[in-house]
Amino acid sequence: MKTFHCNHCSHLVFYENVRCERCESLLGYVPELAEISAFEVAGEERWRSLHPGAEGALFRQCHNYAVENVCNWMIPADSPDVLCRACQLTLTIPNLGAPDNRLYWYRLEMAKRRLLYTLAELGLDVKSRQADPEHGLAFEFLEDGGDGSRVMTGHDNGLITLNIAEADDAYREKVRTAMGEPYRTLLGHFRHETGHYYFSQLVENNPRWLEPFRKLFGDESADYGEALNAYYRDGAPADWQASYISAYATMHPWEDWAETWAHYMLIVDVLDTSTSYGVALLPDDPSEPTLTDRTPVEDASFDNLMKRWFPLTYALNSLNRSLGMPDGYPFTLAAPVVEKLRFVHRVIEAACDKSLPREAATPPGEAPVAQPVVQAGGQPAAQAGAAPAEPIAAQPAAPVEASPAPQAPAQPVDAPAPPLEPVASEPPLQPEPATVQPATSKRPMRRR
Template sequence: MKTFHCNRCQQLVFFENVLCERCNALLGYLPDVGEISAFEPADELPETAQIPQTPQPAETAQTPETATASDKRWRSLHPEAQGQLYRQCHNYAVENVCNWMIPADSPDTLCRACQFTETIPDLTVPENRFYWYKMEVAKRRLLYTLMTLGLPLESRLENPETGLEFAFLESKEDSGPVMTGHNHGRITLNIAEADDAAREKARTELREPYRTLLGHFRHESGHYFFDRLIAGKPMWEAAFRERFGDERASYADALKAYYDNGPPADWAQHYISAYATMHPWEDWAETWAHYLHMVDTLDTAVSYGLALLPDHPQEPELTDQTPVEEASFNNLMSRWFPLTYVLNSLNRSLGQPDGYPFTLASPVIDKLRFVHRIIAASAKKPG
């Protein structure tokens, strides 16, 4: 992800920020521009309105008095939207779980990102608001990457048949456990994944070197885009099966075999993760997620002026590079390996585990190349 700055004082800000730490300007993301903007008030709120600064109790979160806060208009200070008027997303102005803006003349009350969320957690449970916030943060990062790559992206409101939607649910005694997964465009995530302690416990028990909330979003989006970009397209299906195997094989049988026997001993020579060995669908989703990891990490590195293209591994050299989304796959890989070497070396210097606990064997690289081809072929062309 690229870097962002406050347009009022040029302070470096992050994608999730709602307020500039230096000049106190309101910040918001403009999906139509692809930038974080600073804002100034364009009018005054009615006297009854309030803009909550901290999460409010669920039973008062939607009251008419606070709802008027999302009607306040803000003037953008960003050069690409100079003077244009926006409103805060309802989940920004009232719920404090978003920071995206909506054009002032739009009939929508929810921003582009929040329109993808179909079910939110039960907010009568106090900690669920914080988990909801973390879910929305990870979801917006996923959507940012998908939009940047130009992938076809529609909500269920836009396309009831093949649109994408998210349901954030919790396991309960009366309704049973919630399984994170994808089903015909609906991605369900167990909000326990937003609990760092619970997720770390699962990561250790399942022997997963990498388990993050954002990783879950990226993995499940891979299942969605398999249906959208590969399924039913003979050319792509044939190329997919050459690399990943036949997805028509019984998923239930594959799942049972995996949990009964575990992955093959030599899985790292052919797969990005042990879980990818379970079924071709999971191999694809794991590889897709890894590609998104790479794209976003390299884009971040480039935006900070860090691009490693050493002539020799012992002599890294900083050079200017084009944005990763414009680079060829070979160029992407040539930047990825030295960057992960530096990342792991920095972590080891701090006494931490490797930040990149993966090895990429040749068959894995070929699968990543296939993901790259699929995205390049499916991306919307400018203009």
Template sequence: MKTFLCNRCAQLVFYENVRCERCESLLGYLPELREISAFDDAGDGRWRSLHPRANGALFRQCHNYAVENICNWMIPADSPDTLCRACQLTRTIPNLGEPENRLYWYRLEVAKRRLLYTLGELGLEVTSRDADPEHGLAFEFLADDSDGARVMTGHDNGLITLNIAEADDAHREKVRTSMGEPYRTLLGHFRHETGHYYFSQLIENEPRWLEPYRKLFGDERADYGEALNAYYRNGAPADWQASYISAYATMHPWEDWAETWAHYLLIVDVLDTASTYGLALLPGDPREPTLTDRTPVEDASFENLMQRWFPLTYALNSLNRSLGIADGYPFTLAAPVVGKLRFVHRVIAAAGDGKAREAAAPSGLASRDEPAADQPASSDPAVTPRRQFDGDKV
């Protein structure tokens, strides 16, 4: 995530901000420019962008910004849309009759917009289900039924479902502890589930990637239901860290891909933020990790990313321990995991829109590690019919 400034007073602002704390200008995100902009009120619900690249263009607030206080994206003033591109992807929102659900909805949309920013920076196309009913992406934010029926977070042919309980910090931490997971976040869920979506878009029907994928991750044609039952019955192999990024990745090749994909997005996101902020590690002791490389993530080779990642995570965990909180990066990357991450890097590079960081090998092995709209409906159970999805993370 890059740094953003208020165009009126040059105050540093965050991606989620809706108002400048210094000059009180309205702020909004312009997805066409991938920039936060300050705005002047132009009347009639229109706002004039002060961002120099917008050339004084007029915009309107997304309905979920102006009315629901959930969003901060802007829409061109002459657009017929009432929802921004991000909010159009959400097909079902939580039942707002439950007081806490508005907060959960807000947290879900914040995480989703961060995901969309990263996908955009990587040049990965995001098409809505309305624009492409067969291959588009959509989200549903659902709650467990009062009769005890549970909503499973998962992916089904481009439809990503998240249980809104994951937006409850206490609940999510309880599940994380009970599952023995070192890391569980809303953003992590979004990254993981889009991994399933992009497997179908980039790998499943691409011979140049499918066979190399199977060499690294295994044969995805293995029965998913049987693998799921076996995992929850027996758990992960004792030595899973030697070949997998997480215990859950051992369950099935699809899950190994999705977990690795999510981890790659995490690495790219954190490195992008660190380099944009000019973060450097200049220890007095030459034996300690050093980090001075600020190569933009979109221009970096995979080797460059890894060389910068390890010293950064050492510093991150050291800072967290000084604060008395858990490690921010509770993972180890064995050589086979690095090989899988390199494969994800090459697939994304090949799919990018010209911002690919390196030429992707069309086939074969590249190294010894690896081969080259309207407002959504409420999710009130009385209104929204329950759907069944393939099991994923509980």
């Protein structure tokens, strides 16, 4: 995530902000520019962008921005759409008559938009069901029914379902503790479930990748139901950290892929943010990890990403401990896990037809020479292929990985504006909104 500024007064702002706290200009995200822009009124329900890249173009607010207050994306004024690209992906929203459901919907949409930003930065195309009924991506945000029916977060042929209870911080923390996870977040869920989606799009029917996938992750044709039952009956193998990013990844090759994909999303997102903010590590002691490389993530080789990841996570965990918080990165990346991450990098690179430096033709499962084992908390790295050292963090690695989601978007300097504060009272046009979930859900149980 890059840094953003108000184009009217140059005040620092965040990706989620809707108003500049210094000059009170309306803010909105313009996906065509991949930028937050300040806007000035240019007529009824029309706003002129102040971003230099927009050259004075006119925009409208997404209906879910202007009316529902759960979005901050803008739409070109001459577009027939009334919902932005992000909101078009949501097919079903929670029943807004229930207490807190609007706040949960807001948090879900916020996490989804962060995921979409990362996918766009990587060059991955995201098509809606409207644009591509057969292969498009879609989301349903559902809640458990009053009749005892349960909604499970999961993926089914491009349709990602999330239980809105995951947007309740207390509920999510309870589940995290019960499952022995270091942390559990909405963004991690979105990353994981889109991993399933992109497996079907990029790997499943691609002869170039399927056999290398099986050498690294295993045979995906193994019965999923049996694997699921075995995992919840027997748990993960005792030595799972030697080959997997999380305990849940041991359940089935599909889950191993989705967990690895999610972790790759985490790495590139954090590195992109640190690079954009000019984060550098320049210790006085030359034996301590340094970080001066600011190669843009989209131009970096996989080895470059890994080289920068170790010192950054060492500093991150040290900062968290100074705050009295748990380690921000309680993971161990053993050599086989690094190779799985490399495979994800190569698949994405090929799918986006990037001109990135090509990776060496390393056989799947065999670590390249001098490839480090990245240790959680910044432990000194072991030699490639060696058994991973114990991570600093006492907790086991998590099946969902992301930084804790805030209850509302923070402001850089001044007090934050309420996330649901209205900006406009009327929609620009009559939209075709997502289906509202009925009070009682009849959705079947899904994975996760």
